[in-house]
Amino acid sequence: xxxxxxxxxxxxxxxxxxxxxxxxxxxxxxxxxxxxxxxxxxxxxxxxxxxxxxxxxxxxxxxxxxxxxxxxxxxxxxxxxxxxxxxxxxxxxxxxxxxxxxxxxxxxxxxxxxxxxxxxxxxxxxxxxxxxxxxxxxxxxxxxxxxxxxxxxxxxxxxxxxxxxxxxxxxxxxxxxxxxxxxxxxxxxxxxxxxxxxxxxxxxxxxxxxxxxxxxxxxxxxxxxxxxxxxxxxxxxxxxxxxxxxxxxxxxxxxxxxxxxxxxxxxxxxxxxxxxxxxxxxxxxxxxxxxxxxxxxxxxxxxxxxxxxxxxxxxxxxxxxxxxxxxxxxxxxxxxxxxxxxxxxxxxxxxxxxxxxxxxxxxxxxxxxxxxxxxxxxxxxxxxxxxxxxxxxxxxxxxxxxxxxxxxxxxxxxxxxxxxxxx
Numbered sequence: 001x002x003x004x005x006x007x008x009x010x011x012x013x014x015x016x017x018x019x020x021x022x023x024x025x026x027x028x029x030x031x032x033x034x035x036x037x038x039x040x041x042x043x044x045x046x047x048x049x050x051x052x053x054x055x056x057x058x059x060x061x062x063x064x065x066x067x068x069x070x071x072x073x074x075x076x077x078x079x080x081x082x083x084x085x086x087x088x089x090x091x092x093x094x095x096x097x098x099x100x101x102x103x104x105x106x107x108x109x110x111x112x113x114x115x116x117x118x119x120x121x122x123x124x125x126x127x128x129x130x131x132x133x134x135x136x137x138x139x140x141x142x143x144x145x146x147x148x149x150x151x152x153x154x155x156x157x158x159x160x161x162x163x164x165x166x167x168x169x170x171x172x173x174x175x176x177x178x179x180x181x182x183x184x185x186x187x188x189x190x191x192x193x194x195x196x197x198x199x200x201x202x203x204x205x206x207x208x209x210x211x212x213x214x215x216x217x218x219x220x221x222x223x224x225x226x227x228x229x230x231x232x233x234x235x236x237x238x239x240x241x242x243x244x245x246x247x248x249x250x251x252x253x254x255x256x257x258x259x260x261x262x263x264x265x266x267x268x269x270x271x272x273x274x275x276x277x278x279x280x281x282x283x284x285x286x287x288x289x290x291x292x293x294x295x296x297x298x299x300x301x302x303x304x305x306x307x308x309x310x311x312x313x314x315x316x317x318x319x320x321x322x323x324x325x326x327x328x329x330x331x332x333x334x335x336x337x338x339x340x341x342x343x344x345x346x347x348x349x350x351x352x353x354x355x356x357x358x359x360x361x362x363x364x365x366x367x368x369x370x371x372x373x374x375x376x377x378x379x380x381x382x383x384x385x386x387x388x389x390x391x392x393x394x395x396x397x398x399x400x401x402x403x404x405x406x407x408x409x410x411x412x413x414x415x416x417x418x419x420x421x422x423x
Contacts (some may be wrong), residue, residue, distance in 0.1 A: 360389030
């Protein structure tokens with residue numbers, strides 16, 4: 001938990017009412033909190049006290065947080081509600097439109113907008129009225145918003161980690177309608193085709209024998225199309241939890257899409273261990289599928305052991321799911337603290353087993369991104385394409401990367417940086 005200044009309580013505090021209002025804000029942000037949990041929280045705070053700021057934080061978290069993905073939202077709402085005396089002004093600045101150069105230019109934190117939206121539910125969000133007593137000789141600024149992008153277009157480029165609750169729900173609906181088409185693979189097997197380029201000698205002679213050796217028609221064949229498998233390895237560690245949940249929604253839509261072209265879609269999650277969630281993705285209901293997958297993956301929002309997990313996949317699952325030349329999507333930030341040589345060897349074997357290996361990294365959303373981490377340097381040489389994976393547009397661009405074998409994304413540029421700076 002980050003460090004915050006000491007609590008500033010009013011002279012006549014109403015602890016029960018404040019905890020109740022805080023719990024309602026958490027519920028509006030998506031946490032399943034009922035009356036029973038609120039009563040338990042009030043009783044727990046009375047028993048534990050709040051002379052220590054850490055004790056107060058962890059007491060409320062133990063009462064209100066039941067799933068790992070809710071910790072970030074809880075932390076942001078707690079910070080804004082209990083720790084920042086100017087939280088209302090700060091949240092208004094996040095929810096109101098701003099002109100660059102007037103509002104403070106800062107990058108939002110994870111779940112910050114969702115926390116602000118929950119705490120300001122029902123509050124007045126309009127801009128304050130102008131004071132009519134102001135002098136008329138001031139400069140008047142007119143902003144033409146006629147060419148402002150639509151809400152859907154803005155949502156397509158918005159970072160998943162900065163989406164509010166409503167925006168995340170809309171993004172998931174948009175992802176459910178997306179497809180990931182793939183071109184078929186040329187096969188040595190053939191199929192009958194009247195427009196085929198090759199003559200089927202066997203079928204032609206058989207037809208002639210049924211007519212006493214008289215040749216009436218020449219049969220033709222064309223290569224039978226074969227569709228590859230899609231294998232997704234998704235990082236569910238603490239730094240990737242928000243992105244991995246959205247990617248799994250997209251993966252569920254791809255695996256259940258009719259006529260998408262994939263022979264089969266295999267899904268794996270990894271943090272400190274590898275988990276196969278393929279059978280859960282086969283469920284039609286996305287909420288039930290992801291709930292079952294989250295229950296099986298016990299290392300959700302934990303540590304990261306990329307090298308060990310990829311090595312386990314190569315040893316236990318590679319021959320089963322990649323025997324027909326599968327396309328592999330690796331979703332991770334590459335922040336691994338294990339031996340880089342082990343990670344490099346595991347990535348090299350995975351690359352040799354795959355038809356194409358595409359790495360999606362949400363850290364590429366930063367313009368200042370550079371391959372300085374040892375894990376990224378060990379993994380990058382063994383991928384075919386290196387792309388961002390932080391927004392709807394970045395996931396939609398996967399179709400371009402898969403359909404074009406020569407697409408390398410940002411790999412060439414970052415490999416040049418590694419070559420120029422080998423340290």
